[in-house]
Amino acid sequence: MKIISSPLELKNYLRETSKAMSTQNDFSIGFVPTMGALHGGHISLIKKAKEQNKLVVVSIFLNPTQFLKGEDLDKYPKKDEADKKICELSGVDILFFPQAEDIYGIDEVSILAPKVRGYVLEGQSRPGHFNGVLTVVMKLLNIVNPTRAYFGKKDAQQLNLISLMVKQLFMSVEIVPVDTVREKDGLALSSRNAYLIPKEREEALKISSSLRKASAMVSKGELNAKEIITSMIEILEPLEIHYVEIVSRDFNQLLHVELGNSVILVEASVGGTRLLDNIWL
Ligand code: PAF
Numbered sequence: 293m294k295i296i297s298s299p300l301e302l303k304n305y306l307r308e309t310s311k312a313m314s315t316q317n318d319f320s321i322g323f324v325p326t327m328g329a330l331h332g333g334h335i336s337l338i339k340k341a342k343e344q345n346k347l348v349v350v351s352i353f354l355n356p357t358q359f360l361k362g363e364d365l366d367k368y369p370k371k372d373e374a375d376k377k378i379c380e381l382s383g384v385d386i387l388f389f390p391q392a393e394d395i396y397g398i399d400e401v402s403i404l405a406p407k408v409r410g411y412v413l414e415g416q417s418r419p420g421h422f423n424g425v426l427t428v429v430m431k432l433l434n435i436v437n438p439t440r441a442y443f444g445k446k447d448a449q450q451l452n453l454i455s456l457m458v459k460q461l462f463m464s465v466e467i468v469p470v471d472t473v474r475e476k477d478g479l480a481l482s483s484r485n486a487y488l489i490p491k492e493r494e495e496a497l498k499i500s501s502s503l504r505k506a507s508a509m510v511s512k513g514e515l516n517a518k519e520i521i522t523s524m525i526e527i528l529e530p531l532e533i534h535y536v537e538i539v540s541r542d543f544n545q546l547l548h549v550e551l552g553n554s555v556i557l558v559e560a561s562v563g564g565t566r567l568l569d570n571i572w573l
Pocket residue numbers: 325326327353355358425428429447450
């Protein structure tokens with residue numbers, strides 16, 4: 293596995309490699325952007341990228357611009373050596389490991405999240421967060437110029453906004469959504485799970501239970517979104533609930549959605565740790 297920290301070096305290396313491989317008409321680059329503290333969810337993104345591409349690039353970059361003041365940027369889990377090992381063992385070809393100054397300068401050009409879809413749900417709890425996400429993803433995609441880029445469905449709103457950016461800015465990368473990976477007891481894998489003490493981890497299971505309840509209700513024919521949300525809130529009640537919403541898959545309408553083509557989303561804090569989860573109906 294090659295480790296590169298300079299954006300220009302990576303760009304040149306990938307350009308040369310693509311040129312050298314141009315005789316192979318199925319040459320493709322799969323890209324998995326991450327903020328490190330890798331877990332099974334990231335490994336499933338890498339696995340998918342390996343299945344579908346000839347060369348796989350993973351980036352580890354703790355992007356400062358997607359954290360609001362007072363959020364957990366300074367204490368975000370950092371596991372550089374373990375992350376490198378995971379990438380190596382997962383068969384990653386290139387690990388891109390830049391520093392903040394390699395990615396950002398002063399007086400930056402940036403991407404603005406859409407005024408509605410970027411400021412509801414997580415965007416409402418964290419105003420401006422998605423500007424930082426879209427800006428860094430745009431930079432990373434421009435550096436790597438991948439055929440496909442892989443994002444987890446757990447961050448459903450992020451996935452939606454990145455897909456929207458790619459479409460609206462006429463970019464040519466294919467965005468590939470990958471299913472959420474869960475612990476055996478249902479907890480969705482997240483780097484922030486590392487903050488949870490055992491008692492909080494137990495409490496956090498209410499999030500996936502509430503989604504299982506919602507899914508069971510829909511399977512039994514419940515079509516009333518309010519009923520579903522009320523039942524979910526009963527399960528979630530002891531937690532600090534930020535939102536429980538059922539939205540269309542394009543995040544366009546916030547109520548009265550067709551249940552058959554929607555996402556049920558939960559964001560709640562457990563002991564100060566913000567956790568997200570969802571199911572796609
Ligand atoms: O989902 C994440 O880990 C981050 O938001 C991403 C997409 C790597 C951008 O920093």
